Amino acid sequence: MKYEIRFLPSETITHAPEGTTIFNAANWAGLAIDSTCGGRGTCGKCKVRVLKGNAPVREADRKFLSPSELDEGWRLSCRAVLHSDCVVDIPRLMGNPKAALLGYGHHVILNPNVAKVYFELAEPSLQDQRSDLERIVSALDEEGYQVHSGIALWRELPKTLRGSDFKVTAVVVGDNLIAVEPGNTTQSSYGLAVDVGTTSVVTALINLNTGAVEAVKSGLNRQAAFGADVISRVSHTMMEPEGLAELQTRIIETLNDLLDSVTADSGIAREQIYEAVIVGNATMLHLLLGIDPEPISVAPFTPTMTQPVTFRAAEIGLRMHPEARVSTLPHLGAYVGADIVAGILATDLTRNKDGKLRLLIDVGTNGEIVLGSVNGTLSTAAPAGPAFEGAQIKNGMRASTGAIEGIEITPEGDVRLQIIGGDIKPVGIAGSGLVDGVAEMFKVGIVDASGRLLRPEEARGNLPDALVDRLVTVDGVRAFLLSDAESNIVLTQQDIRALQFAKGSIGAGVEVLMQQMGVTASDLHQVLLAGSFGSYINPSSARTIGLVPWVPVEQIVAVGNAAGEGAKIALLSFREREAANRIPEFIEYVELSGRSEFNDIFTSVLGFPTPPRSDNGGAEGLSLPVAIAQITS
Amino acid sequence: MKYEIRFLPSETITHAPEGTTIFNAANWAGLAIDSTCGGRGTCGKCKVRVLKGNAPVREADRKFLSPSELDEGWRLSCRAVLHSDCVVDIPRLMGNPKAALLGYGHHVILNPNVAKVYFELAEPSLQDQRSDLERIVSALDEEGYQVHSGIALWRELPKTLRGSDFKVTAVVVGDNLIAVEPGNTTQSSYGLAVDVGTTSVVTALINLNTGAVEAVKSGLNRQAAFGADVISRVSHTMMEPEGLAELQTRIIETLNDLLDSVTADSGIAREQIYEAVIVGNATMLHLLLGIDPEPISVAPFTPTMTQPVTFRAAEIGLRMHPEARVSTLPHLGAYVGADIVAGILATDLTRNKDGKLRLLIDVGTNGEIVLGSVNGTLSTAAPAGPAFEGAQIKNGMRASTGAIEGIEITPEGDVRLQIIGGDIKPVGIAGSGLVDGVAEMFKVGIVDASGRLLRPEEARGNLPDALVDRLVTVDGVRAFLLSDAESNIVLTQQDIRALQFAKGSIGAGVEVLMQQMGVTASDLHQVLLAGSFGSYINPSSARTIGLVPWVPVEQIVAVGNAAGEGAKIALLSFREREAANRIPEFIEYVELSGRSEFNDIFTSVLGFPTPPRSDNGGAEGLSLPVAIAQITS
Numbered sequence A, B: 001m002k003y004e005i006r007f008l009p010s011e012t013i014t015h016a017p018e019g020t021t022i023f024n025a026a027n028w029a030g031l032a033i034d035s036t037c038g039g040r041g042t043c044g045k046c047k048v049r050v051l052k053g054n055a056p057v058r059e060a061d062r063k064f065l066s067p068s069e070l071d072e073g074w075r076l077s078c079r080a081v082l083h084s085d086c087v088v089d090i091p092r093l094m095g096n097p098k099a100a101l102l103g104y105g106h107h108v109i110l111n112p113n114v115a116k117v118y119f120e121l122a123e124p125s126l127q128d129q130r131s132d133l134e135r136i137v138s139a140l141d142e143e144g145y146q147v148h149s150g151i152a153l154w155r156e157l158p159k160t161l162r163g164s165d166f167k168v169t170a171v172v173v174g175d176n177l178i179a180v181e182p183g184n185t186t187q188s189s190y191g192l193a194v195d196v197g198t199t200s201v202v203t204a205l206i207n208l209n210t211g212a213v214e215a216v217k218s219g220l221n222r223q224a225a226f227g228a229d230v231i232s233r234v235s236h237t238m239m240e241p242e243g244l245a246e247l248q249t250r251i252i253e254t255l256n257d258l259l260d261s262v263t264a265d266s267g268i269a270r271e272q273i274y275e276a277v278i279v280g281n282a283t284m285l286h287l288l289l290g291i292d293p294e295p296i297s298v299a300p301f302t303p304t305m306t307q308p309v310t311f312r313a314a315e316i317g318l319r320m321h322p323e324a325r326v327s328t329l330p331h332l333g334a335y336v337g338a339d340i341v342a343g344i345l346a347t348d349l350t351r352n353k354d355g356k357l358r359l360l361i362d363v364g365t366n367g368e369i370v371l372g373s374v375n376g377t378l379s380t381a382a383p384a385g386p387a388f389e390g391a392q393i394k395n396g397m398r399a400s401t402g403a404i405e406g407i408e409i410t411p412e413g414d415v416r417l418q419i420i421g422g423d424i425k426p427v428g429i430a431g432s433g434l435v436d437g438v439a440e441m442f443k444v445g446i447v448d449a450s451g452r453l454l455r456p457e458e459a460r461g462n463l464p465d466a467l468v469d470r471l472v473t474v475d476g477v478r479a480f481l482l483s484d485a486e487s488n489i490v491l492t493q494q495d496i497r498a499l500q501f502a503k504g505s506i507g508a509g510v511e512v513l514m515q516q517m518g519v520t521a522s523d524l525h526q527v528l529l530a531g532s533f534g535s536y537i538n539p540s541s542a543r544t545i546g547l548v549p550w551v552p553v554e555q556i557v558a559v560g561n562a563a564g565e566g567a568k569i570a571l572l573s574f575r576e577r578e579a580a581n582r583i584p585e586f587i588e589y590v591e592l593s594g595r596s597e598f599n600d601i602f603t604s605v606l607g608f609p610t611p612p613r614s615d616n617g618g619a620e621g622l623s624l625p626v627a628i629a630q631i632t633s
Helices: A022-028 A059-064 A067-071 A132-142 A151-163 A222-226 A230-239 A243-266 A282-288 A338-347 A431-444 A493-517 A531-536 A539-545 A562-572 A574-586 A596-604 B022-028 B059-064 B067-071 B132-142 B151-163 B222-226 B230-239 B243-266 B282-288 B338-347 B431-444 B493-517 B531-536 B539-545 B562-572 B574-586 B597-604
Strands: A002-008 A012-017 A047-052 A074-076 A086-089 A099-102 A106-109 A114-120 A167-173 A176-182 A190-196 A200-207 A213-220 A273-280 A310-312 A325-328 A357-362 A366-373 A376-383 A403-409 A415-419 A471-474 A477-483 A489-492 A524-530 A556-560 A587-589 B002-008 B012-017 B047-052 B074-076 B086-089 B099-102 B106-109 B114-120 B167-173 B176-182 B190-196 B200-207 B213-220 B273-280 B310-312 B325-328 B357-362 B366-373 B376-383 B403-409 B415-419 B471-474 B477-483 B489-492 B524-530 B556-560 B587-589
Touching (some): A002 A022, A022 A574, A167 A273, A243 A282, A338 A366, A338 A556, A338 A562, A403 A431, A403 A477, A431 A493, A471 A489, B132 B151, B151 B176, B190 B282, B200 B562, B338 B366, B357 B562, B366 B493, B431 B477, B539 B556, B574 B587
Parallel strands (some): A376 A587, A524 A556
Antiparallel strands (some): A047 A086, A114 A167, A167 A176, A190 A200, A471 A477, B366 B376
């Protein structure tokens, strides 16, 4: 049950479910309502005027608003809950709120969860014997912060207050008073945005006052020694008694090393980093917390936690401020994790007011797929296997120096290689090179629509000799020679099959979601490719092999490390973070392993699609690649 | 601004300030409203019918009540806040709530802050992939518990659920889910009530399902090695760099030893102790938490904290359930601590509906004094010095074997001694013996109203020779011989002066409060003597020397370890705990060191009072002992 809210003076209309606060609805609609407490009902700054609709007077309203204001319909928007359609007037913000541009044209109003407030407190006297804690807590209360605190703070408090003539800065994270610092330190407030990938980990040290990125550093996840993908990591925890502890130690070492780097690079003290937002897939975040990931890996794929959680950095040994808080974002399911939720936040997929349909794909060992718009969204994960990572490919390798990352085959039969590191000898093929190579081979006709590599005798005469001469047999397997510069880099028939299985799985996942939503490729406004693989892949090749639906190539957009961008956004704005935490409510998670049609669709999309006659993709059903009855290698 | 609430059908009328919930007002008035969530708005069980008065419909009301119920005035009493006089109908409780008799005729309805709830959860399936945490959290939500949890729980959860076929017991303390145990363990739920005294520490292990005390154990506070009173403990923290840590370690060792004893005695596992309520004076509780107590000891006497706090037992190394919570009660001021608040709770001083005036005195190195009724209460602390503890008294000693604890002097001059340990040779005088001795000496006339011990030549002829013969000189000081059985136990003139200073300080504190309230002894319904000293002291002697105002002796009541009783009550009922936490709002703390009249009154009450002509104490001003112009020793 959703109600319509019309916001004046901007005439913005949005729809929100029963029980949503006006504050959150405005936030959702991209309208900034003033607030320092972030919707906790304690600062009294978020007042709006309800011109039409039902908004009973609440406790907090009485505290902050006069009887005549109440009569005129003024309410605190964070306490006013929707039970009917309504019309709401939002007063203009005093001054311009500070904002930062993040994500993909995402204008984020700075509203970090960390607040620093400077106080010159009255010193105790026989007439004012309030305890130290009450003194600071009531000063904060007057500023609209209602806080909890803990033993570590209590122990420091008497010395800090008396050592600084009661002139101190309170550090509040959420509703926790985590520190009281001597003097005025409000200018130094930092946070850490972290994307824990299975392969690499990215940390960005952010100035919470300005939104500026002070330092950014990425490094290999040190768990990589125990396997390249989440399944091998989980296996390690199952096989070794100390495996879980070992993997937790590794990722925490990784993070602490990156913390050392970003603090050294920026000259910022680690004690001034008060909060971290960490995203990653469910397995990575379970390992980070030392939680057994085994149930994630076996049916029915149940994580210990999918909800966002907050804990003290010290609880896992992260070397930030000792009382710093760490928050995660929610997972949509066992294999569509907080990294994807962060990506959805960064790309605005579920909130874009244009109402247009977007498809977000993060290609990796698992392909995470999100299809939707503000009107409704589906997500799923498709097991792609390691082909895109270069594993199980004869000359496959990671995207590092010497890897072929791009391939072009001209109609004349010239094979042009793009190699990481420039004009050097290739040593293998990266995932993006694999996609390019197979797409180009299909386009010139040396691979047919079923994925079969032509035999030389079939090709000879129909294709340039330069190409036919590249059809070789290596160890009894038919292959296409990419480079003979000593290194003999080939793409084998098996490699093509491995890619077909990988892209078929993702393509089938996309198709299941499109069928469930009742849409086709022609309904898609954009296809967003996330993750580092998404940044390197050639959109045209991805479309050619059927990894993504057939949409005009300019509608296929690489969005880079969307997860990291989402983590930054959530760090800089707790309103955005709350929006991220509610994303699972708006998304239906589709479990493929429970779907009987998945295998049928998978089989039907293993081949390569026939391009539509015109490139506008208007013909119905063209998102579904040409069916291949049978696969033979 | 207070409103009148009339509760039906009991026709109980109470008055509560603006903003009080009906739930709390009923609780305050001693009326039980059904609830499992304890007034958090989540269980929906506390519904009442508001027959008259203003009670707007709130979110929680809509969740639990039908539109027709809302129309009829039904509301959740924990969400309904007073803004006018009102009339409220409380439905009869289904069944009889379990209760325990605690404190002084205090019928406490068992409503502990610890709840154990057994669940047979649905096992995960491809159709129900909810995370482990969501599974248990949503089951708890349906039962009315909205909970937080932490890393330790998350780590155990997957194994516990799968090891017990998803049949588990959730352990909730407040709004924290602290454990999930395999199987049904609801029958085993225990808590610890602790009174940390400067001298001795008492722990009671309580069955939270029945209210039964399973084991009780007291022991010497191991900090005693660093001084007998709070000031010497504070000094130790100031003089020694490691002093604070040392004292904290000592009290935690003391508590852990007592925990070992009560678990051994009762056969109850420490992992089944989920909560502790700890009371004590401000210095003791600061030391327990490792917080510097120095500011408590110097003007303007400002503790780091006076508010009640909650923390994890493991944070200070208490060996209960690793995630058990510890809560304290609030302090009224630097020297009227949580032990006194607990005593007020146990004696119902501020809530007794009889509206009668009571005086509560806890006699020790500091005399804590509380004077009041449901209509208003004052409190203060008077520095008594160590005389009552037996220190600075020539033959003074603690109340242990061989100590004279009672003295009677017959008109014939017989001196009868009551000795701890029975008919044995006395080795010294305990505080209660000192009070008795001086009171009896004054009554027979061997000490005059100014506290002066008569010289033998003044006494001879006026008093029995048996008494005069006991007037001796020891080391040049005049004294009264209590026992000459080899041991030569005497009460010296200096001892009498020391007692006068001690009781004069407390007497002056009482007088300041009575003057401020505009009452006299004749207005007092009862004088309650708390603490172990209060249990041993002879009420008549206390009155004779002017330690307590002159009221009929049967109105002077020893209430024993009221602090410990209060801790038990707070442990067994979170409603009572909330009432205790609000006690400071109803009590004005009077700081004596800021009062110019204190020294005048102190001087005026150093002597011994003249009993009023009749024992009904009706004559005004008789609470003020006869003034003594000058003290000479």
